[in-house]
Amino acid sequence: MRHGSYRFVASFLAIPLALYAIFVISPFVQAFYYSLTDWTGISPKFKFVGLDNFKTLAHDSVFKQAVGHNLILLIGLPLITIFLALVFAYLLNVGGRANAAGVQGVRGNGFYKLAFFLPQVLSVPVIAVIWATVMTSTDTGLLNSVTKKIGLGTSEYLADPNIALYCVMWVLIWGSVGFYLVLFNAAMSGIPKDIFEAAIIDGAGRLATFFRITLPLLWDTIQTSWVYLAILALDAYALVAVMTAGPGGPDNSTYVMGLAIADNGFQYGRAGYASAMGVVLFFLTLIIAAVMLRATRRERIEF
């Protein structure tokens, strides 16, 4: 290390680290601190209440309902998104099988990836407004007019408390599939071609190649995707906030943890209590990431 380079390192790190500490790290640390207080968010005075907020939280039926909704998203969103993305990635790639290359695309490969990925670059409010309109509950709604014509009848979608949450889940899936398709596709193209060639020489069919070669070699990527989708499922705030009536309605049927944090922190003047919810969300995220990574751990295949 040259003379004077410590000073250089410090000068380059100072401002960014300060910004990061003030606006990212300190709010996270403060959330833990405030979760132990009865702070309203308005008055400067507050006192320590120990774990009272967490005890109240355990009996808060609205919050428990919200956690339940996030858990439904947590099961459905990663499962369906990864399944669809894998199917599409597989379909994109089977066309080139004669080439022995596992990843040579069907014709129009580039177009499909361009189209599928589109929702990923648009903001959540834009997507929420479009889908809220598509799922208009009247007979002349965009989707209803189609389903009526082909004899499937109509649905109230977001206005029906029984299915509103699943409509939200559908929009999350619809928006995510393209991203994971591109991700899996990129990972597939990293698999050396000679592995596929060897499999074909050994007489493996299309499905066998996919399940015995492609899937195991993609395992790391799928695992990471699972964790990211789980985090998205635990959030879901923005979509619910714009798309649903209330937001969180009808009858709290789409109420998620994010809404509970926003309502308590900014509307009801219970910033300490909202921070406790944030802490619960923090540990939930941590536990789920750890469990997912452990439960799905396999021997790593190097190539």
Place this chain on the structure above:
Amino acid sequence: MTIQIDVEGTRSEAQPAAHPVGGKDRVFSPVNVFSHTVLIAWSILVVVPFVWALIASVKSTGEIFGDNPWALPKELLWDNYAKAWDKGVGQYLFNSLVVVTGGVFGTMLFGSMVAYVLARYEFPGNRFVYYLFAAGMMFPTFLAIVPLFFVVKGFGMVSTYQGLILVYIAYSLPFTVFFMHAFFRTLPTSIAEAALVDGASHAGTFFRVMLPMAKPGLISVGIFNVLGQFNQFVLPSFLSPEKPVLSQGIATLLGSQRYENDWGTLFAALTIAMVPVVAVYLVFYRQVQAGLTGATLK
């Protein structure tokens, strides 16, 4: 997990071996027909809602929710755009542009400075700082939104450009540092050493030698940040209620236009919000896909 970042966005594409080696054109095999049917069906599902919204932006409310919502408009109501602009969309767009310009500039500058010293200089705490930033990619911003609001309020920066810019920079740093760190590692060390031997300062070497060399990486992560900050919704809706950015404005307009029953204007506003992003996406889609997926492949 191994770091596997695709900075130029080209390597991740399947190598376009134009025709199967065997010379057999398999385009019309049953498998391919099935593949294309499914893939086209999903493409329609993705693209049609956007196209419909585009057309709805020149329709009247009666036509949007009339007996046949799929019909084309009788006349093109360009007036919807004028009304949307008057409803504040012009101002929201301006706010977004100011914040994104400042935010992305700061993010790129500070992000690559941190990434560079972490990638190229050994000092005590190097790993610690790296993991500190990497951890920031893990948790939803939502978790700490309540304390963050009061931090920003404490600086008197709620609903100000500088408040949003600083917060955007702070929250964009983790990914930018992570991405650029991997990029600087791939660059040869000899050129920077030569510059230092020739008497250039450390900072001079960074700005005049290393940054220009890192241009492909900067473009990739820069576009990622432009899109990410332009689309940001959660942070501004709490931190900048009085000075809304475009994505917030859309959410607000949904409420007000529903009340006024004037949907054509809402879709005109939506189109104004969509067009710049889609244009950037179509021009840079390889870099966008590489940048966004690069975040997860780690």
